[in-house]
Amino acid sequence: MVQSKAIKKQASILIGNRVPKEYFVTRGSGESDIQIHAGSYHLALKDAGIECYNVMTYSSILPGIAREIKKPGSYAHGAVAETITAAASTTKGKRATAAIIYGWLYDRKTKQRYGGLVCEYNGDLSEEDAGKSLSASLNELYTNGFDHKYTLGDIRLMTKSIVPKKKYGTALVAIVFVSYEVPIIG
Numbered sequence: 001m002v003q004s005k006a007i008k009k010q011a012s013i014l015i016g017n018r019v020p021k022e023y024f025v026t027r028g029s030g031e032s033d034i035q036i037h038a039g040s041y042h043l044a045l046k047d048a049g050i051e052c053y054n055v056m057t058y059s060s061i062l063p064g065i066a067r068e069i070k071k072p073g074s075y076a077h078g079a080v081a082e083t084i085t086a087a088a089s090t091t092k093g094k095r096a097t098a099a100i101i102y103g104w105l106y107d108r109k110t111k112q113r114y115g116g117l118v119c120e121y122n123g124d125l126s127e128e129d130a131g132k133s134l135s136a137s138l139n140e141l142y143t144n145g146f147d148h149k150y151t152l153g154d155i156r157l158m159t160k161s162i163v164p165k166k167k168y169g170t171a172l173v174a175i176v177f178v179s180y181e182v183p184i185i186g
Contacts, residue, residue, distance in 0.1 A: 014186035019063045020082070020177040024071040025156075026050060027098070027173040031164035036089045040170040044087070044162075050176060053081035058177075060084060062102060062116030065181065072178065086120035087172040095124045095163045098171040101134035103155035105146055114150055117141050118175070127159040 028050075030043025045051040049071060062084075075081075090096035099121040105114040119137040121130045134157065142152045160171040 013184055016183040016185045018180040018182050019065060020179075021063075021065055021067070021181050022069045022179040023062075023066055023175050023177045024069055025100075025158055025173070025175055026071055027158055027160040027171075029096075029160055029162040029169065029171045031162065031166040031169040033167045036168045036170060040089060040164065040166075040168040041087065041172075044170040044172045048172060048174060050081060050174065052077045053079055053176075055085065055174075056080060056082045058082055058084050060118035060120065062104075062118060062175075064113045064115040066116065066177075069178070071176075082177045084118050084120065084175040085172060086122050086174075087170060088122040088124070089168060089170040090124065090162070090164065091169070092164055092167050095126070095161055096169055096171045097125055097127055097130045097159065097161040098122055098173045099127065099130040099134055099157065099159040100173045100175065101131070101138050101155065101157045102175070103138055103142070103152045105142075105150035105152060108149060108151055117146070117152070120173075127161050130159060131157050 026048040028044045028047030030040045032039030086098040088096035088098045102118040104116045119134050158173045162169040162171045
Protein backbone atom coordinates (compact mmCIF):
# COMPACT_ATOMS: atom_id res chain seq x y z
CA MET A 1 0.00 0.00 0.00
CA VAL A 2 1.38 3.39 -0.99
CA GLN A 3 0.89 6.30 1.39
CA SER A 4 0.08 9.69 -0.01
CA LYS A 5 2.65 12.38 0.65
CA ALA A 6 -0.11 14.85 1.34
CA ILE A 7 -1.78 14.46 4.73
CA LYS A 8 -5.50 14.31 4.40
CA LYS A 9 -7.40 16.51 6.79
CA GLN A 10 -9.58 14.37 9.03
CA ALA A 11 -13.14 15.40 9.74
CA SER A 12 -13.43 16.53 13.35
CA ILE A 13 -15.73 18.20 15.79
CA LEU A 14 -14.90 20.61 18.57
CA ILE A 15 -16.57 19.88 21.87
CA GLY A 16 -16.88 21.88 25.06
CA ASN A 17 -16.51 20.75 28.64
CA ARG A 18 -18.75 17.88 29.71
CA VAL A 19 -21.60 18.91 31.99
CA PRO A 20 -22.74 16.38 34.60
CA LYS A 21 -26.41 15.56 34.08
CA GLU A 22 -27.47 12.63 36.28
CA TYR A 23 -26.19 11.70 39.71
CA PHE A 24 -27.00 9.58 42.71
CA VAL A 25 -26.13 10.07 46.37
CA THR A 26 -24.65 7.33 48.52
CA ARG A 27 -22.89 6.89 51.84
CA GLY A 28 -20.98 4.19 53.65
CA SER A 29 -18.53 3.33 56.39
CA GLY A 30 -15.90 0.67 56.93
CA GLU A 31 -13.33 -0.47 59.42
CA SER A 32 -10.15 -2.52 59.16
CA ASP A 33 -7.24 -3.72 61.25
CA ILE A 34 -4.91 -3.52 58.23
CA GLN A 35 -4.85 0.08 56.93
CA ILE A 36 -6.97 2.98 55.73
CA HIS A 37 -6.75 3.18 51.91
CA ALA A 38 -6.84 -0.51 51.03
CA GLY A 39 -8.75 -1.26 54.20
CA SER A 40 -11.37 0.93 55.87
CA TYR A 41 -11.70 3.35 52.91
CA HIS A 42 -12.30 0.52 50.45
CA LEU A 43 -14.81 -1.05 52.84
CA ALA A 44 -16.62 2.31 53.12
CA LEU A 45 -16.81 2.39 49.31
CA LYS A 46 -18.19 -1.17 49.42
CA ASP A 47 -20.80 -0.19 52.01
CA ALA A 48 -21.77 2.70 49.73
CA GLY A 49 -22.00 0.33 46.76
CA ILE A 50 -19.29 2.03 44.69
CA GLU A 51 -16.23 -0.11 45.48
CA CYS A 52 -15.63 -1.25 41.88
CA TYR A 53 -15.53 2.29 40.46
CA ASN A 54 -12.31 4.22 39.98
CA VAL A 55 -13.31 7.29 41.99
CA MET A 56 -12.30 10.78 40.86
CA THR A 57 -13.17 13.84 42.94
CA TYR A 58 -14.62 17.14 41.71
CA SER A 59 -14.87 20.43 43.50
CA SER A 60 -18.22 21.66 44.73
CA ILE A 61 -20.53 22.86 41.96
CA LEU A 62 -23.67 21.25 40.55
CA PRO A 63 -24.82 22.33 37.08
CA GLY A 64 -28.39 23.51 36.67
CA ILE A 65 -29.25 20.53 34.43
CA ALA A 66 -28.16 17.96 37.04
CA ARG A 67 -30.87 15.72 38.44
CA GLU A 68 -30.80 12.98 41.02
CA ILE A 69 -31.59 9.43 39.98
CA LYS A 70 -31.81 6.11 41.79
CA LYS A 71 -28.43 4.41 42.20
CA PRO A 72 -27.93 2.05 39.24
CA GLY A 73 -28.12 -1.64 40.09
CA SER A 74 -24.88 -2.41 38.30
CA TYR A 75 -21.97 -0.81 36.50
CA ALA A 76 -18.82 -1.90 34.65
CA HIS A 77 -16.02 -3.06 36.95
CA GLY A 78 -13.33 -0.37 36.79
CA ALA A 79 -15.60 2.33 35.37
CA VAL A 80 -14.64 5.91 36.23
CA ALA A 81 -16.94 7.58 38.73
CA GLU A 82 -16.57 11.33 38.95
CA THR A 83 -17.85 12.45 42.33
CA ILE A 84 -18.13 15.13 44.93
CA THR A 85 -16.97 13.21 47.98
CA ALA A 86 -16.53 13.81 51.68
CA ALA A 87 -14.43 11.13 53.38
CA ALA A 88 -13.02 11.08 56.90
CA SER A 89 -10.76 8.43 58.40
CA THR A 90 -9.82 7.81 62.01
CA THR A 91 -8.38 5.29 64.42
CA LYS A 92 -9.98 2.90 66.92
CA GLY A 93 -12.43 4.53 69.32
CA LYS A 94 -12.36 7.98 67.67
CA ARG A 95 -15.19 9.39 65.55
CA ALA A 96 -14.92 10.09 61.83
CA THR A 97 -17.73 12.07 60.21
CA ALA A 98 -18.24 12.78 56.53
CA ALA A 99 -21.03 15.06 55.37
CA ILE A 100 -22.21 16.89 52.28
CA ILE A 101 -24.73 19.69 52.05
CA TYR A 102 -26.04 21.14 48.83
CA GLY A 103 -28.66 23.60 47.73
CA TRP A 104 -30.01 24.88 44.45
CA LEU A 105 -29.78 28.47 43.21
CA TYR A 106 -32.94 29.83 41.56
CA ASP A 107 -33.11 33.04 39.52
CA ARG A 108 -35.01 35.63 41.58
CA LYS A 109 -36.94 36.87 38.52
CA THR A 110 -37.57 33.78 36.39
CA LYS A 111 -37.50 31.18 39.22
CA GLN A 112 -35.46 28.99 36.85
CA ARG A 113 -32.83 26.75 38.44
CA TYR A 114 -29.34 28.11 37.78
CA GLY A 115 -27.10 25.53 39.49
CA GLY A 116 -26.12 24.17 42.85
CA LEU A 117 -23.59 24.86 45.58
CA VAL A 118 -22.03 21.99 47.54
CA CYS A 119 -19.98 21.93 50.75
CA GLU A 120 -18.19 18.93 52.22
CA TYR A 121 -17.13 18.15 55.79
CA ASN A 122 -14.41 15.65 56.79
CA GLY A 123 -13.60 15.51 60.49
CA ASP A 124 -14.56 14.34 63.94
CA LEU A 125 -17.64 16.40 64.81
CA SER A 126 -20.97 14.77 65.58
CA GLU A 127 -23.29 14.53 62.59
CA GLU A 128 -25.45 17.30 64.11
CA ASP A 129 -22.49 19.65 64.59
CA ALA A 130 -21.10 18.82 61.14
CA GLY A 131 -24.51 19.76 59.71
CA LYS A 132 -24.45 23.11 61.54
CA SER A 133 -20.93 23.81 60.25
CA LEU A 134 -21.93 22.92 56.70
CA SER A 135 -25.05 25.09 56.87
CA ALA A 136 -22.86 28.04 57.84
CA SER A 137 -20.42 27.23 55.01
CA LEU A 138 -23.18 26.98 52.42
CA ASN A 139 -24.66 30.26 53.59
CA GLU A 140 -21.23 31.91 53.36
CA LEU A 141 -20.82 30.76 49.75
CA TYR A 142 -24.31 31.96 48.92
CA THR A 143 -24.00 35.42 50.51
CA ASN A 144 -20.58 36.04 48.93
CA GLY A 145 -21.51 36.04 45.30
CA PHE A 146 -24.97 34.64 44.63
CA ASP A 147 -27.56 36.24 46.94
CA HIS A 148 -28.03 39.37 44.79
CA LYS A 149 -29.44 37.44 41.82
CA TYR A 150 -30.52 34.05 43.19
CA THR A 151 -32.43 32.46 46.02
CA LEU A 152 -31.06 29.32 47.68
CA GLY A 153 -33.45 26.44 48.26
CA ASP A 154 -34.01 22.69 48.28
CA ILE A 155 -31.12 22.25 50.71
CA ARG A 156 -30.14 18.66 51.42
CA LEU A 157 -27.74 17.34 54.07
CA MET A 158 -26.26 13.82 54.02
CA THR A 159 -24.03 12.53 56.85
CA LYS A 160 -22.21 9.37 57.88
CA SER A 161 -20.17 8.69 61.01
CA ILE A 162 -18.21 5.80 62.44
CA VAL A 163 -16.43 5.10 65.72
CA PRO A 164 -14.42 2.03 64.73
CA LYS A 165 -13.85 -0.94 66.98
CA LYS A 166 -11.01 -2.01 64.66
CA LYS A 167 -7.71 -0.15 64.18
CA TYR A 168 -8.97 2.13 61.35
CA GLY A 169 -12.32 3.50 60.26
CA THR A 170 -13.62 5.59 57.37
CA ALA A 171 -16.94 7.33 56.76
CA LEU A 172 -17.88 8.75 53.38
CA VAL A 173 -20.70 10.48 51.54
CA ALA A 174 -20.63 10.93 47.77
CA ILE A 175 -22.55 12.53 44.95
CA VAL A 176 -21.74 10.23 42.01
CA PHE A 177 -22.21 11.47 38.43
CA VAL A 178 -23.32 8.87 35.90
CA SER A 179 -24.13 10.81 32.71
CA TYR A 180 -23.07 14.01 30.97
CA GLU A 181 -24.04 16.42 28.22
CA VAL A 182 -21.23 17.32 25.86
CA PRO A 183 -21.78 20.54 23.90
CA ILE A 184 -20.59 20.60 20.29
CA ILE A 185 -19.14 24.06 19.69
CA GLY A 186 -17.66 23.73 16.23
